[in-house]
Amino acid sequence: MEQLGFLTILFAAVFTNNILLTNYLGMCSFLGCSRELKTSLGLGAAVCFVTAATSVLNWLVYAFILVPLDLVYLRFIVFIVVIAAFVQLVEMIIERVSEPLYTALGIFLPLITVNCAILGVSLFMVIREYTFLQAFGYGLGSGVGWALAIVAMAGIRLRLAQRARIPRGLEGAGIALIIAGTMALAFMGFNGMVSVN
Amino acid sequence: MNKRVKEIAGAVGFMGLLSLVSISGVAALHLATAERVARNADLFLQRAVLEAAGVAVPDAPAAAAELFRREVAVEDGSIASGRFVVRAPDAAARRTVVYRRRGRGLWGVIDAVVAVDPDAGVFGQLRILGHNETPGLGARIEEAWFQRQIAGKTGPFALKPEGTRSEAPTEIDAITGATLSSAAVRDILNAVVRNTAEAKEAGSP
Amino acid sequence: MTAKTNWTRFKENLGTQNPVFVQVLGICSTLAVTNVVRNTLVMCLGLVFVTALSNLTLSLLRNRIPSRIRMMVEVLVIACLVILVDIFLKAFHPDISRQLGPYVGLIITNCIIMGRAEAVALTHPPLASFVDGVSSGIGYAYVLLAIAVVRELLGTGEIWGVRLLWPGWVNWSVMVMAPGGFFVLAVFIWVVKGGLMRPPEKTGG
Numbered sequence: 001m002e003q004l005g006f007l008t009i010l011f012a013a014v015f016t017n018n019i020l021l022t023n024y025l026g027m028c029s030f031l032g033c034s035r036e037l038k039t040s041l042g043l044g045a046a047v048c049f050v051t052a053a054t055s056v057l058n059w060l061v062y063a064f065i066l067v068p069l070d071l072v073y074l075r076f077i078v079f080i081v082v083i084a085a086f087v088q089l090v091e092m093i094i095e096r097v098s099e100p101l102y103t104a105l106g107i108f109l110p111l112i113t114v115n116c117a118i119l120g121v122s123l124f125m126v127i128r129e130y131t132f133l134q135a136f137g138y139g140l141g142s143g144v145g146w147a148l149a150i151v152a153m154a155g156i157r158l159r160l161a162q163r164a165r166i167p168r169g170l171e172g173a174g175i176a177l178i179i180a181g182t183m184a185l186a187f188m189g190f191n192g193m194v195s196v197n
Numbered sequence: 198m199n200k201r202v203k204e205i206a207g208a209v210g211f212m213g214l215l216s217l218v219s220i221s222g223v224a225a226l227h228l229a230t231a232e233r234v235a236r237n238a239d240l241f242l243q244r245a246v247l248e249a250a251g252v253a254v255p256d257a258p259a260a261a262a263e264l265f266r267r268e269v270a271v272e273d274g275s276i277a278s279g280r281f282v283v284r285a286p287d288a289a290a291r292r293t294v295v296y297r298r299r300g301r302g303l304w305g306v307i308d309a310v311v312a313v314d315p316d317a318g319v320f321g322q323l324r325i326l327g328h329n330e331t332p333g334l335g336a337r338i339e340e341a342w343f344q345r346q347i348a349g350k351t352g353p354f355a356l357k358p359e360g361t362r363s364e365a366p367t368e369i370d371a372i373t374g375a376t377l378s379s380a381a382v383r384d385i386l387n388a389v390v391r392n393t394a395e396a397k398e399a400g401s402p
Numbered sequence: 403m404t405a406k407t408n409w410t411r412f413k414e415n416l417g418t419q420n421p422v423f424v425q426v427l428g429i430c431s432t433l434a435v436t437n438v439v440r441n442t443l444v445m446c447l448g449l450v451f452v453t454a455l456s457n458l459t460l461s462l463l464r465n466r467i468p469s470r471i472r473m474m475v476e477v478l479v480i481a482c483l484v485i486l487v488d489i490f491l492k493a494f495h496p497d498i499s500r501q502l503g504p505y506v507g508l509i510i511t512n513c514i515i516m517g518r519a520e521a522v523a524l525t526h527p528p529l530a531s532f533v534d535g536v537s538s539g540i541g542y543a544y545v546l547l548a549i550a551v552v553r554e555l556l557g558t559g560e561i562w563g564v565r566l567l568w569p570g571w572v573n574w575s576v577m578v579m580a581p582g583g584f585f586v587l588a589v590f591i592w593v594v595k596g597g598l599m600r601p602p603e604k605t606g607g
Binding site: 031120169181185 | 426434473511516585587
Binding site for chain 2: 466467468470471474475478479482485486489490492493494496497500503575579
């Protein structure tokens with residue numbers, strides 16, 4: 001049985017199985033915060049960091065605590081607590097270490113706790129029975145993929161706002177969803193690139 | 198300082214108590230239903246094995262479990278290399294061997310059972326037990342026609358474009374847009390072809 | 403803050419304050435399963451259950467929750483309720499549980515539940531909170547069911563196993579894949595916001 005390598009999973013998680021454009025996760029902040037490029041970059045970077053770190057943490061907790069103690073059914077609570085605690089920790093550290101960084105990123109961090117994408121990555125990784133390295137690749141790749149999607153979305157919306165007249169009913173969420181759908185179609189074109197054999 | 202300590206202690210205490218109560222509740226429900234969940238999982242596997250072998254399975258869970266107990270000898274119950282021997286209901290010597298195999302699909306493990314006549318090497322049906330493939334694409338390996346199409350064929354299998362519906366014993370249709378998932382299934386089937394040939398050579402019953 | 407009657411709140415959540423097309427909340431977890439009507443219905447029922455009960459529970463506890471850990475308490479309550487739903491499905495409807503996969507767990511991060519908890523449950527009495535939870539859930543459910551009906555009908559020609567379109571119909575595969583969900587929701591929002599809920603005309607607009 002061929003094992004997917006770290007780079008393969010990383011690449012695939014960014015493009016062909018993008019957590020946002022294929023699995024629909026992480027949409028709320030995506031639709032709400034993607035109007036400005038700078039905000040999107042900040043949020044994307046924050047999500048990327050948190051996703052990569054929590055996927056690793058959750059893998060460790062799952063493998064060394066939940067499974068041996070037969071507490072797998074509590075994984076929903078445990079994973080989200082780990083994520084919330086980690087984000088809280090990061091917020092505290094950033095606040096102490098760097099004031100400007102805190103001002104830039106600080107508002108995003110509570111928003112990230114309830115980002116479905118992050119919990120989704122942990123849950124998918126468990127279901128697909130990934131090894132440690134695969135889980136890290138998947139977490140990092142998903143984070144990068146999400147960031148890529150939101151930055152692209154912000155760029156596109158900026159251009160659209162400048163040049164196009166959007167029908168009244170589509171302003172805001174409607175046009176964002178259509179852009180997302182078109183992006184999802186485009187990303188599907190990457191499907192043939194990942195070869196397992 | 199004292200007030201702050203009290204505040205934090207209060208918060209921690211509240212959280213601890215709430216966690217204890219809620220987790221106990223959840224654990225209690227889990228324990229109460231654990232046996233049922235396990236039975237459901239077993240029943241699913243048993244049904245899949247019987248259906249792959251072409252045996253008509255009654256709807257009632259108890260009857261299905263009873264049928265499985267009567268007609269199937271579990272030689273290897275493991276997840277990765279399961280082997281079940283199904284007696285034919287008409288008591289003739291012909292029996293079907295059902296293999297449980299896993300393959301690496303695009304996004305995770307594909308878990309399937311495949312039925313094969315050990316002497317003639319003719320396949321029964323395929324039943325997908327679990328997968329993680331993309332809904333609407335790779336997930337279409339669960340469609341009835343895909344799982345039935347190997348019946349009567351002998352393999353080793355090669356994939357043809359969807360819709361070919363070839364009569365040849367070594368050709369099966371893939372799913373359009375789900376090449377990797379289809380290839381994973383083909384590899385599972387070919388592994389079973391090899392296992393059957395090896396078993397026949399070894400002269401095992 | 404004007405005190406709304408429960409009935410007003412109920413109606414608003416279905417229409418003018420609808421969580422999906424007005425507030426655009428909570429689409430993440432469920433949009434993924436809207437390619438099959440049956441799964442959508444189950445997810446929505448689960449969501450109504452969790453939203454209503456979490457609102458009720460948090461409202462009952464609202465005077466005792468230390469403000470510092472407010473979010474963690476909400477998350478804990480919601481997570482426990484979701485586990486209950488997950489265990490229930492695994493025990494009594496295993497095939498649906500298998501099809502929904504990890505998306506049941508993702509109800510936890512559904513923004514609607516947290517949103518209603520923050521906005522209503524922590525400041526209103528239990529009955530009002532419960533009604534708000536139920537109506538938000540229903541408002542969300544019918545939108546997603548509408549999307550699911552369109553997606554499943556155009557993508558597979560059938561709804562809940564019942565073939566509805568003529569045999570020559572070529573399936574719109576895009577409907578069962580990711581982009582389809584985005585487009586259908588966008589069109590739905592367009593129809594509702596642009597047509598049915600015409601805002602007061604601005605001068606010179």
